[in-house]
Amino acid sequence: SLVMSTIKGFVQNERIEIRENNGRSVCNFDICVSEGAQYKDTEGNYKPRTGWRALFVKVEMWGQKDKVQPMVEKLKKGSLVAVTGDLGMKSHEYNGQTYTNVSMMAYKVEPLVKG
Numbered sequence: 814s815l816v817m818s819t820i821k822g823f824v825q826n827e828r829i830e831i832r833e834n835n836g837r838s839v840c841n842f843d844i845c846v847s848e849g850a851q852y853k854d855t856e857g858n859y860k861p862r863t864g865w866r867a868l869f870v871k872v873e874m875w876g877q878k879d880k881v882q883p884m885v886e887k888l889k890k891g892s893l894v895a896v897t898g899d900l901g902m903k904s905h906e907y908n909g910q911t912y913t914n915v916s917m918m919a920y921k922v923e924p925l926v927k928g
Contacts, residue, residue: 819897820917821925822846822870829885831878838878840885844870844894871903872896874919884922897921 822844829842847867851859874881888894898919904911 816900817898818900818917819895820844820846820870820900821893821895822868824888824890824892824894825869827890829888831881831885833878837875838881839873839875840881841871841873842885842888844872844896846870868915870896870900871914871916872898872919872922873916874898874922888922888924893925895923895925897923 825843825845829840831838831840833839845867846869851861854860874885896917896919898917898921900915900917902913903916904913906912
């Protein structure tokens with residue numbers, strides 16, 4: 814099932830390519846969500862949470878090129894983004910094995926300033 818969400822993470826791809834598919838544009842990229850892996854202690858210092866690991870999310874975005882291109886054209890590896898869309902699980906087969914990933918069908922991608 815899908816859950817509408819906004820998540821923040823860092824782009825993992827060197828380049829994001831926009832492809833045409835049946836008159837619509839599609840792009841795929843991965844983000845690493847690690848912001849929730851810290852907490853602020855009583856003295857105001859950020860500390861890592863024990864046992865928390867980074868979460869990688871596969872992002873897919875469809876739409877008209879004039880909608881998709883401005884949202885992703887300036888993104889590069891390490892860019893901090895907020896992605897809004899339907900969050901869910903997606904499975905695929907590779908070399909006879911089934912892999913399941915956290916995936917997001919994005920409606921909006923916004924670059925954020927680090928800091």
